[in-house]
Amino acid sequence: MITVVFGARGNVGRHVAAGLTARGDEVRLTGRDPRTAGFPPGAQIVAADLERPETLPAALEGADRVFLYAKPDGIDGFVAAAESAGVRRVVLLSSGAVLDSDPEHNPIARSHSIVESAIEKSGLEWTFIRPGMFATNALWWWQRSIRDEGVARLPYPEARTAPVHEHDLAALAVTALTEPGHQQRAYTAFGPEALTLSQQVRQIGAAIGREIDLQVVSVEQARTELSETIPAMGVEAVLAGWQAGTAEPPEVSTIVEEVIGRPGRTFAQWANDHANDFR
Numbered sequence: 001m002i003t004v005v006f007g008a009r010g011n012v013g014r015h016v017a018a019g020l021t022a023r024g025d026e027v028r029l030t031g032r033d034p035r036t037a038g039f040p041p042g043a044q045i046v047a048a049d050l051e052r053p054e055t056l057p058a059a060l061e062g063a064d065r066v067f068l069y070a071k072p073d074g075i076d077g078f079v080a081a082a083e084s085a086g087v088r089r090v091v092l093l094s095s096g097a098v099l100d101s102d103p104e105h106n107p108i109a110r111s112h113s114i115v116e117s118a119i120e121k122s123g124l125e126w127t128f129i130r131p132g133m134f135a136t137n138a139l140w141w142w143q144r145s146i147r148d149e150g151v152a153r154l155p156y157p158e159a160r161t162a163p164v165h166e167h168d169l170a171a172l173a174v175t176a177l178t179e180p181g182h183q184q185r186a187y188t189a190f191g192p193e194a195l196t197l198s199q200q201v202r203q204i205g206a207a208i209g210r211e212i213d214l215q216v217v218s219v220e221q222a223r224t225e226l227s228e229t230i231p232a233m234g235v236e237a238v239l240a241g242w243q244a245g246t247a248e249p250p251e252v253s254t255i256v257e258e259v260i261g262r263p264g265r266t267f268a269q270w271a272n273d274h275a276n277d278f279r
Protein backbone atom coordinates (compact mmCIF):
# COMPACT_ATOMS: atom_id res chain seq x y z
CA MET A 1 0.00 0.00 0.00
CA ILE A 2 1.75 3.18 -1.19
CA THR A 3 1.28 6.57 0.47
CA VAL A 4 2.30 9.58 -1.60
CA VAL A 5 3.51 12.59 0.38
CA PHE A 6 3.30 15.86 -1.55
CA GLY A 7 5.50 18.63 -0.19
CA ALA A 8 7.73 16.01 1.44
CA ARG A 9 10.34 18.56 2.37
CA GLY A 10 7.82 21.00 3.88
CA ASN A 11 7.69 21.73 7.61
CA VAL A 12 4.74 19.39 8.02
CA GLY A 13 5.25 17.11 5.00
CA ARG A 14 8.71 15.99 6.07
CA HIS A 15 7.35 14.80 9.43
CA VAL A 16 4.44 13.05 7.72
CA ALA A 17 6.95 11.20 5.55
CA ALA A 18 9.11 10.34 8.57
CA GLY A 19 6.11 9.19 10.61
CA LEU A 20 4.88 6.88 7.86
CA THR A 21 8.37 5.52 7.22
CA ALA A 22 8.83 4.85 10.95
CA ARG A 23 5.67 2.71 10.82
CA GLY A 24 7.20 0.66 8.03
CA ASP A 25 4.74 1.96 5.42
CA GLU A 26 5.70 2.24 1.77
CA VAL A 27 6.10 5.97 1.13
CA ARG A 28 6.64 7.91 -2.09
CA LEU A 29 8.11 11.38 -1.62
CA THR A 30 7.42 14.15 -4.09
CA GLY A 31 8.74 17.62 -4.70
CA ARG A 32 8.69 19.92 -7.68
CA ASP A 33 12.44 19.49 -7.99
CA PRO A 34 13.33 16.51 -5.82
CA ARG A 35 17.05 16.84 -6.63
CA THR A 36 17.17 19.92 -4.42
CA ALA A 37 14.92 18.58 -1.68
CA GLY A 38 17.51 16.71 0.39
CA PHE A 39 15.43 13.53 0.57
CA PRO A 40 16.96 10.53 2.36
CA PRO A 41 18.98 8.14 0.21
CA GLY A 42 17.02 5.07 -0.82
CA ALA A 43 13.64 6.83 -0.61
CA GLN A 44 11.10 6.36 -3.41
CA ILE A 45 11.06 9.80 -5.07
CA VAL A 46 8.98 11.28 -7.89
CA ALA A 47 8.94 14.81 -9.29
CA ALA A 48 5.43 16.25 -9.19
CA ASP A 49 3.86 19.69 -9.31
CA LEU A 50 0.27 20.00 -8.09
CA GLU A 51 -0.22 22.93 -10.45
CA ARG A 52 0.87 20.84 -13.46
CA PRO A 53 -1.64 17.99 -13.67
CA GLU A 54 0.36 16.19 -16.36
CA THR A 55 2.98 15.42 -13.67
CA LEU A 56 0.48 13.71 -11.35
CA PRO A 57 -0.25 10.28 -12.91
CA ALA A 58 3.37 9.15 -12.44
CA ALA A 59 3.36 10.33 -8.84
CA LEU A 60 0.04 8.66 -8.03
CA GLU A 61 0.41 5.38 -9.91
CA GLY A 62 -0.49 2.46 -7.63
CA ALA A 63 -1.03 4.77 -4.64
CA ASP A 64 -3.69 4.17 -2.05
CA ARG A 65 -3.29 7.22 0.20
CA VAL A 66 -2.08 10.81 -0.24
CA PHE A 67 -0.91 13.62 2.02
CA LEU A 68 -1.67 16.87 0.21
CA TYR A 69 -0.85 20.58 0.40
CA ALA A 70 -3.59 22.97 -0.72
CA LYS A 71 -2.97 24.24 -4.24
CA PRO A 72 -6.24 25.65 -5.65
CA ASP A 73 -4.89 26.13 -9.16
CA GLY A 74 -4.35 22.41 -9.70
CA ILE A 75 -6.98 20.85 -7.51
CA ASP A 76 -9.39 19.64 -10.19
CA GLY A 77 -6.49 17.97 -12.01
CA PHE A 78 -5.36 16.39 -8.75
CA VAL A 79 -8.82 14.96 -7.99
CA ALA A 80 -9.15 13.53 -11.50
CA ALA A 81 -5.66 12.00 -11.37
CA ALA A 82 -6.20 10.57 -7.87
CA GLU A 83 -9.52 8.99 -8.82
CA SER A 84 -8.16 7.47 -11.97
CA ALA A 85 -5.10 6.12 -10.12
CA GLY A 86 -7.40 4.42 -7.58
CA VAL A 87 -6.36 6.54 -4.59
CA ARG A 88 -8.72 5.87 -1.71
CA ARG A 89 -7.85 8.38 0.99
CA VAL A 90 -6.54 11.97 1.04
CA VAL A 91 -5.42 13.97 4.06
CA LEU A 92 -5.24 17.68 3.25
CA LEU A 93 -3.20 20.26 5.15
CA SER A 94 -5.81 23.02 5.01
CA SER A 95 -6.17 26.09 7.23
CA GLY A 96 -8.31 27.21 10.15
CA ALA A 97 -8.93 30.31 8.03
CA VAL A 98 -11.69 28.41 6.20
CA LEU A 99 -13.80 28.95 9.33
CA ASP A 100 -13.46 32.74 8.97
CA SER A 101 -16.85 34.42 9.27
CA ASP A 102 -16.11 36.42 6.11
CA PRO A 103 -14.14 33.99 3.92
CA GLU A 104 -14.83 35.88 0.68
CA HIS A 105 -12.64 38.74 1.93
CA ASN A 106 -9.91 36.47 3.25
CA PRO A 107 -7.66 35.20 0.44
CA ILE A 108 -6.18 32.45 2.64
CA ALA A 109 -9.66 31.20 3.52
CA ARG A 110 -10.74 31.37 -0.10
CA SER A 111 -7.81 29.42 -1.50
CA HIS A 112 -8.10 26.63 1.06
CA SER A 113 -11.90 26.47 0.70
CA ILE A 114 -11.58 25.93 -3.05
CA VAL A 115 -9.39 22.89 -2.39
CA GLU A 116 -11.61 21.52 0.37
CA SER A 117 -14.74 21.85 -1.79
CA ALA A 118 -13.20 20.04 -4.74
CA ILE A 119 -12.15 17.15 -2.50
CA GLU A 120 -15.52 17.05 -0.71
CA LYS A 121 -17.28 16.72 -4.04
CA SER A 122 -15.04 13.84 -5.13
CA GLY A 123 -15.53 10.19 -4.30
CA LEU A 124 -12.38 10.16 -2.16
CA GLU A 125 -12.20 9.55 1.57
CA TRP A 126 -10.84 12.76 3.08
CA THR A 127 -9.64 14.33 6.29
CA PHE A 128 -8.93 18.06 6.52
CA ILE A 129 -6.39 19.32 9.04
CA ARG A 130 -7.18 22.99 9.70
CA PRO A 131 -4.37 24.57 11.70
CA GLY A 132 -4.13 27.96 13.31
CA MET A 133 -0.76 29.75 13.41
CA PHE A 134 2.20 27.43 13.06
CA ALA A 135 4.94 27.59 15.68
CA THR A 136 7.39 27.51 12.75
CA ASN A 137 6.22 31.02 11.82
CA ALA A 138 8.56 32.16 14.61
CA LEU A 139 11.37 31.36 12.18
CA TRP A 140 9.94 33.85 9.68
CA TRP A 141 9.43 36.48 12.33
CA TRP A 142 12.53 36.29 14.46
CA GLN A 143 15.12 33.79 13.25
CA ARG A 144 17.36 36.28 11.51
CA SER A 145 17.17 39.08 14.09
CA ILE A 146 17.66 36.71 17.03
CA ARG A 147 20.53 34.87 15.37
CA ASP A 148 22.32 37.92 14.02
CA GLU A 149 21.48 40.62 16.59
CA GLY A 150 20.00 38.91 19.65
CA VAL A 151 16.85 41.00 19.09
CA ALA A 152 13.14 40.32 18.46
CA ARG A 153 11.08 43.23 17.15
CA LEU A 154 7.36 43.09 17.91
CA PRO A 155 4.51 45.51 17.29
CA TYR A 156 2.24 43.83 19.86
CA PRO A 157 4.42 42.18 22.54
CA GLU A 158 1.39 41.32 24.68
CA ALA A 159 -0.63 39.77 21.85
CA ARG A 160 -1.41 36.14 22.55
CA THR A 161 -1.36 33.31 20.06
CA ALA A 162 -1.61 29.54 20.39
CA PRO A 163 1.14 28.22 18.12
CA VAL A 164 0.80 24.66 16.89
CA HIS A 165 3.86 22.40 16.51
CA GLU A 166 4.41 20.99 13.01
CA HIS A 167 5.09 17.59 14.56
CA ASP A 168 1.56 17.51 15.96
CA LEU A 169 0.04 18.42 12.59
CA ALA A 170 2.05 15.64 10.99
CA ALA A 171 1.03 13.19 13.70
CA LEU A 172 -2.64 14.04 13.09
CA ALA A 173 -2.09 13.47 9.38
CA VAL A 174 -0.35 10.12 9.88
CA THR A 175 -3.15 8.95 12.16
CA ALA A 176 -5.82 10.05 9.69
CA LEU A 177 -3.98 8.36 6.82
CA THR A 178 -3.42 5.07 8.57
CA GLU A 179 -6.24 4.48 11.03
CA PRO A 180 -9.98 4.07 10.55
CA GLY A 181 -12.57 6.54 11.76
CA HIS A 182 -11.16 9.82 10.43
CA GLN A 183 -12.86 9.89 7.04
CA GLN A 184 -14.98 12.90 6.04
CA ARG A 185 -13.85 14.77 9.15
CA ALA A 186 -12.13 18.13 9.66
CA TYR A 187 -9.82 18.74 12.60
CA THR A 188 -9.20 22.31 13.70
CA ALA A 189 -5.76 22.36 15.27
CA PHE A 190 -4.52 25.19 17.45
CA GLY A 191 -1.70 24.82 19.92
CA PRO A 192 -2.41 23.60 23.47
CA GLU A 193 -1.67 26.93 25.23
CA ALA A 194 -2.04 30.66 24.66
CA LEU A 195 1.17 32.65 25.09
CA THR A 196 2.03 36.29 24.56
CA LEU A 197 4.57 37.00 21.83
CA SER A 198 7.02 38.20 24.47
CA GLN A 199 6.62 34.91 26.36
CA GLN A 200 7.36 33.07 23.11
CA VAL A 201 10.52 35.11 22.59
CA ARG A 202 11.60 34.47 26.18
CA GLN A 203 11.08 30.73 25.66
CA ILE A 204 13.28 30.85 22.57
CA GLY A 205 15.87 32.71 24.65
CA ALA A 206 15.70 30.00 27.33
CA ALA A 207 16.12 27.29 24.68
CA ILE A 208 19.25 28.89 23.23
CA GLY A 209 20.64 30.13 26.56
CA ARG A 210 20.69 33.76 25.46
CA GLU A 211 18.86 36.87 26.67
CA ILE A 212 16.90 38.27 23.73
CA ASP A 213 16.33 42.02 23.58
CA LEU A 214 12.61 42.70 22.97
CA GLN A 215 12.02 45.85 20.95
CA VAL A 216 8.54 47.25 20.41
CA VAL A 217 8.18 48.61 16.86
CA SER A 218 5.39 50.24 14.88
CA VAL A 219 3.00 48.11 12.84
CA GLU A 220 4.50 49.73 9.72
CA GLN A 221 8.02 48.66 10.67
CA ALA A 222 6.79 45.16 11.48
CA ARG A 223 5.04 45.01 8.09
CA THR A 224 8.29 45.97 6.32
CA GLU A 225 10.30 43.36 8.21
CA LEU A 226 7.71 40.59 7.76
CA SER A 227 7.56 41.34 4.03
CA GLU A 228 11.18 40.29 3.75
CA THR A 229 10.41 36.72 4.81
CA ILE A 230 6.68 36.08 4.29
CA PRO A 231 4.61 35.95 1.11
CA ALA A 232 2.47 39.10 0.81
CA MET A 233 -0.78 37.23 1.52
CA GLY A 234 0.64 36.09 4.85
CA VAL A 235 1.87 39.46 6.12
CA GLU A 236 -1.57 40.99 6.62
CA ALA A 237 -2.88 37.71 8.08
CA VAL A 238 -0.08 37.67 10.65
CA LEU A 239 -0.59 41.32 11.60
CA ALA A 240 -4.36 40.83 11.86
CA GLY A 241 -3.87 37.68 13.95
CA TRP A 242 -1.51 39.50 16.31
CA GLN A 243 -3.83 42.48 16.62
CA ALA A 244 -6.77 40.18 17.37
CA GLY A 245 -4.59 38.50 20.00
CA THR A 246 -4.29 41.79 21.90
CA ALA A 247 -8.04 41.93 22.43
CA GLU A 248 -9.23 38.36 22.81
CA PRO A 249 -7.58 35.19 24.04
CA PRO A 250 -6.84 32.94 21.07
CA GLU A 251 -8.48 29.57 20.75
CA VAL A 252 -6.47 26.64 22.01
CA SER A 253 -7.28 23.04 21.18
CA THR A 254 -7.00 19.55 22.59
CA ILE A 255 -7.43 17.86 19.22
CA VAL A 256 -4.01 16.21 19.34
CA GLU A 257 -4.86 14.54 22.62
CA GLU A 258 -8.30 13.53 21.37
CA VAL A 259 -7.05 12.00 18.12
CA ILE A 260 -3.62 10.70 19.08
CA GLY A 261 -3.93 10.18 22.82
CA ARG A 262 -1.04 12.40 23.93
CA PRO A 263 -1.05 16.12 24.66
CA GLY A 264 -0.09 18.64 21.98
CA ARG A 265 3.48 19.88 22.14
CA THR A 266 4.12 23.19 23.86
CA PHE A 267 5.90 26.19 22.38
CA ALA A 268 8.75 25.60 24.86
CA GLN A 269 9.19 22.14 23.31
CA TRP A 270 9.13 23.68 19.85
CA ALA A 271 11.79 26.22 20.87
CA ASN A 272 14.00 23.40 22.17
CA ASP A 273 13.46 21.40 18.97
CA HIS A 274 14.52 24.45 16.93
CA ALA A 275 17.19 25.92 19.19
CA ASN A 276 19.89 25.48 16.56
CA ASP A 277 17.85 27.48 14.06
CA PHE A 278 18.19 30.53 16.33
CA ARG A 279 21.85 30.10 17.28
Ligand SMILES: NC(=O)c1ccc[n+]([C@@H]2O[C@H](COP(=O)([O-])OP(=O)(O)OC[C@H]3O[C@@H](n4cnc5c(N)ncnc54)[C@H](OP(=O)(O)O)[C@@H]3O)[C@@H](O)[C@H]2O)c1
Pocket residue numbers: 006007008009010011012013030031032033037048049050051069070071093094095096130131132133134136137
Ligand atom coordinates in the same frame (compact mmCIF):
# COMPACT_ATOMS: atom_id res chain seq x y z
N1 LIG B 1 2.03 29.06 8.52
C1 LIG B 1 0.86 29.04 9.14
O1 LIG B 1 0.68 29.62 10.21
C2 LIG B 1 -0.27 28.23 8.53
C3 LIG B 1 -1.50 28.20 9.20
C4 LIG B 1 -2.54 27.44 8.66
C5 LIG B 1 -2.34 26.77 7.46
N2 LIG B 1 -1.14 26.84 6.84
C6 LIG B 1 -0.97 26.10 5.57
O2 LIG B 1 0.10 25.18 5.69
C7 LIG B 1 0.82 25.15 4.46
C8 LIG B 1 2.30 25.40 4.72
O3 LIG B 1 2.81 24.30 5.42
P1 LIG B 1 4.38 24.10 5.66
O4 LIG B 1 4.89 25.16 6.57
O5 LIG B 1 4.59 22.68 6.00
O6 LIG B 1 4.91 24.39 4.20
P2 LIG B 1 6.36 24.69 3.68
O7 LIG B 1 7.39 24.26 4.67
O8 LIG B 1 6.38 26.10 3.18
O9 LIG B 1 6.43 23.71 2.44
C9 LIG B 1 5.48 23.78 1.41
C10 LIG B 1 5.58 22.49 0.64
O10 LIG B 1 4.61 22.57 -0.40
C11 LIG B 1 5.21 22.08 -1.57
N3 LIG B 1 4.65 22.74 -2.74
C12 LIG B 1 4.54 24.07 -2.96
N4 LIG B 1 3.97 24.28 -4.17
C13 LIG B 1 3.75 23.05 -4.71
C14 LIG B 1 3.20 22.61 -5.93
N5 LIG B 1 2.76 23.47 -6.88
N6 LIG B 1 3.15 21.29 -6.16
C15 LIG B 1 3.59 20.40 -5.24
N7 LIG B 1 4.11 20.75 -4.06
C16 LIG B 1 4.19 22.07 -3.80
C17 LIG B 1 6.68 22.40 -1.46
O11 LIG B 1 7.39 21.41 -2.16
P3 LIG B 1 8.67 21.71 -3.11
O12 LIG B 1 9.07 23.14 -2.90
O13 LIG B 1 9.69 20.72 -2.65
O14 LIG B 1 8.15 21.42 -4.47
C18 LIG B 1 6.94 22.32 0.04
O15 LIG B 1 7.44 21.06 0.40
C19 LIG B 1 0.19 26.18 3.53
O16 LIG B 1 -0.71 25.55 2.65
C20 LIG B 1 -0.56 27.07 4.48
O17 LIG B 1 -1.66 27.68 3.93
C21 LIG B 1 -0.09 27.55 7.34
